[in-house]
Amino acid sequence: MPEQKIMGENERKNYLEKIETVIQKGPFKDNWESLQQFEAPKWFHESKFGIFLHWGLYSVPAFNNEWYSRNMYIQGTEEFEHHVKTFGPQKEFGYKDFIPLFKAEAFNPKEWAQIIKGAGAKYVFPVAEHHDGFQMYKSSLSHFNAYEMGPERNLLGELKEACEEEDLCFCTSSHRAEHWFFMCHGKEFDSDIKEPLERGDFYWPSMEEPNHQELTSNPYPTREYLEDWLLRTCEIIDEYRPRLLYFDWWIQHEAFKPYLKKVAAYYYNRGAEWGSKVAICYKHDAFMFGTGIVDVERGKFAEVKPYVWQTDTSIAKNSWCYTDTLEYKTAKDIIYNLVDIISKNGNMLLNVGPKADGSFAEEDKKILEEIGSWLKVNGEAVYGSKIFRKSGEGPTKENEGQFTDNQSMVYTAKDMRFTVKGDSIYAFVLNYPENGEVTITSLAKSKDQNVPEFHGIIKEVSILGSEEVPEWTEDYEGLHVKTHTVHSNYPVVIRVKVA
Template sequence: MNFSREDVEVYLQAVRRVIREGPFDATWDSLSQYQVPNWYQKAKFGIFIHWGLYSIPAFGNEWYSRNMYIQGSPEFEHHRKTYGEHKTFGYKDFIPQFQATNYDAEEWAQLFADAGARYVMPVAEHHDGFQMYRSDISAFNAYDMGPKRDLMGELETSLSERSIPFCASSHRIEHWFFMGHGKEFDSDIKEPLTRGDFYWPAEKEYGTHDLNAPAPSEEFMEDWLARCCEIVDNYRPKVFYFDWWIQHPAAKPYLREFAAYYYNRAAEWGAEVAINYKHDAFMFGTAVLDIERGQFAEQKPYFWQTCTSVATNSWGYTENNHYKTSYSLICDLVDIVSKNGTMLLNVGPKADGTIPDQDRHILLEIGEWLRVNGEAIYGSKVWRQAGEGPTTIEEGQFTDAEQKQFTSEDIRFTVNGSYLYATVLQYPEDGLVHIKSLADQDASKLPHFSGIIKDVTILGYEEKPVWKRTSSGLQCKTTQVQSDKPVVLKIELD
């Protein structure tokens, strides 16, 4: 069905009643009382899923729905050659082709469990406006069209059976402008567009990161708020992720309303939840900051998240994805966790619902490493410093395209219980590891560590290293340890 504006208003009246009656109200002052869930801070590793209509053309990236309407773009030309003119075959015409015939939520959930994921987050609605779940607000959803299945709900059920927290993301706000280029020539995107139309509103794009662009209308933002609250009500996600354009000033009052509603509903359920945001869309301390395709160079006193993907060119499936290695992703995971972060790693399933072999291979290799070394990751805390070594980490978003060249001197630290974990990102062939931060020095000089080391072992190996502590560092020597993945030294402290 399609909600009328009156239906949305009635629903939002109920939303605002929850806000009035709950512990949080829609102000930054109230929302600043929010506490990041303990389970989330312990999880350290989650799976992100970009799956939708854009996986049918599998060309370019997940922005196909926008780019196919930009005249002269590779997607524009590909679309004409493959599917015909835009006025006869537009983006909406992919909906009947999206059947998800091989989608098996049980298989997905088991793969994510085997990968060692401690939370899973499918994209509920991408910028293209097609909902991957059952919705009463718009008919353009996977339950009423295409596969006619509640794809997201099936995954939520399968994850719950494995006690893996279910999360969700909404990229709906970018739909305000995402399809606007289709109005610039003879395509299937034509005025008048009204609420309930798939392409509505398809406003002019002033630049995808232009926060001075004309504000989304009240009608659109109320529809946005209703869609987000519907996901909360029907699926109870443990984390709710937003993409970048919620940074627009016009979104601020609606963001505060959503956060108050979500946190109040979670209080009703007795659940701990979180919101992910980018840039400064939320007041600091009211939600969890996300760094897209990048990370911090230094350890932070606050909990944060990196979202990244197994492929460098696209979040969704394409026929020519450029894949990272499992080694590089494990190194990123270790680095992020040592700096008080968590990593949300994306995969892009094919249109039929199968997860590509390369995505699967990467996930299983990460899972194999975590089964051996997970105690250095899950539930760990930061040490006095994140690490040591010569390789610098470029700070900021979209810095993950180049694989970092780590050395045997690049080491990251975490603490769990009475153990300090030193993860050597590139284990030396000669088996000699030198950890400068653990030098035996005069405590009066206030080094990073002046405590007592009782023993050193290596996770996953029977060989015990020969170790000694000198004024230049902790030296560990092995003769049999060889690995193409990071190696974790488990250091028992007294």
């Protein structure tokens, strides 16, 4: 692949001026007041389920997790010891030396799109650039990208085309912000990360790792770095037109605030030009509330929210990228989580990590197929649904907050979650009882019509995916449903049609 021309100083300056022009001419300005005109796209709210994809150079060593590029330079870590033992000293074989080993020879974007669609997902979120600084797309800002090096293919562009052919909404994410410090520990000993480092170097800038709890910590990101981050992000927006853009952590640092406003205004104005509502997903209050979609990493809210939100989580408990030591969640646990999330006005973004060669691990495919099979039967209660007056009922309490979803939940036959659509209320019975007897207390006849729990007219009760017509009665204790042939290890959905 011939080397691509990289923007010179004048071209970079012109691009920055173009960004300002788009902001000034469009409906969104780079301030929080203007950005609060934002509304979450209807398609996102209706989609409910998407697939995240962590795939990059870190998939080559496939050891521990996707932070290999940082940890292999920290003396005393498992990654450091593994690297020396497996690949040799870091001064002789550094992280950059994984680039020619990343060949993606089995990457078939059409197959990926079919697997994702088969899982029941409606949108897809490949990582465009991770903390390691290797771009998975053709770029005019750095030579260190998959189009010029490694696979010598525009991986992001190919996947976008294949996914859109399958009617999947194409989105993408940038984790570039953390590259400010991500490779810094290689300067602490004799490795291939050496000063001077300048923009354009793969490891640049490798600054001292800050205190991540301090949002004003030093060393403070420089204007040069922040403008480079802005240009990289806007290049992704312009060249790949994602329907959603996701940012990982550390962009909440004070230094990024003016640039986040510019990116949001630029992106939302571009969306207006395209005639397509777009949105930014963010964590940690990086953006002002109401200017994007709140995201909770590996966790969720315990109660229903009046605003649309998302959780990003992974099919594995211990990594976002492929490794040979993945601890997988079960498809049932993932479905439980999905049901609970949508009952509270949320979406689930489920991550899968393909192998370095571009193939999916068999266990990943198996779990995705199981999820897809369940959604094929019960998707009516999921896609396009809205929240009920309450998210659910039952004795089991949910955990709230980040990094809380690795523990398997044990539900009872009384644990249910609700959605509504059209003329129907859907009750997801999380652990369907063997005797087929279910009571939905939230649909009990009201003794006091002035303060009703439920005061509607039930016309019909059915079970999604079953031909059996259930027996049902209603009284002051609840809606009683009885089946004889319904058995499942997954949540069973009772459809209650009302007048």
